[in-house]
Amino acid sequence: MTFTGFIGTVCMFPLRAIIAACVALQIHPNILTFVGVLINVLAACALGNGRFITAGVIMIVANIFDFIDGKVARELNAETKFGGFWDSVIDRFSDIALFIGLIYLYSTLRRTDYVMVTALAMMFAIMTSYTRARAESLIAKCKVGFMERPERIVLFMIGAFTNRMAAVMWVIGVLSVFTVADRIIYTYRELRDTQPEAVA
């Protein structure tokens, strides 16, 4: 088993109990998704106030909700197309909220350089999701590139708990650029190989 696989397995133990509790209580997965974004907004407020440890703890709670909603939906046989759509949209709000919290913090510190770094990281993080969503309306699957949402969220937590948010913003920014480029190139190749005719 790989190092990251082991960490994933260990983290799944408490999550299974939480999923079981939500299933027993028949909590609708869409409500879990919405609660997740509300808690993420609190995390963004903590980031904006420079309280990184508090933000990290709140992010853990918020992302438990984000993580379990799909699994609870499966257990309850409540998977719907709207649920998938709702989850994707709410996830974008959660992402943007965290970045805005940091942008607010850096602007109050009058650090325009990091306002720009964070804004660019946010732009490419959003484009990462958009390129995949748009690509998958044209091709079957576009799951390439490293910096997806779980990686971003874990990096945010690492940055918050160890006070290394600046380095984390650089990593998210640079790797998101490559992820977007990766998806554009992949989609171009897939379309070129399968649909050689011109598409308007």
Next chain:
Amino acid sequence: MKGPVTLPVRILWNAFFWTYERATWQYDVMVVAILAFVWLTPPDWLNDPMASGDGPLGYLADLLR
């Protein structure tokens, strides 16, 4: 990536144009590289607005001077 390319170029290409799944050894290597950058790079080198100090890399650089 097609054609004859050197190993470092292939490694860089595969790192940036990522097609590996999670929980593979390639993923582990990438995670370790990222954590090394985040934790070892001195905050002062990045002009971190919230952290300061030289960090482990800065300490090593001082030793080598």
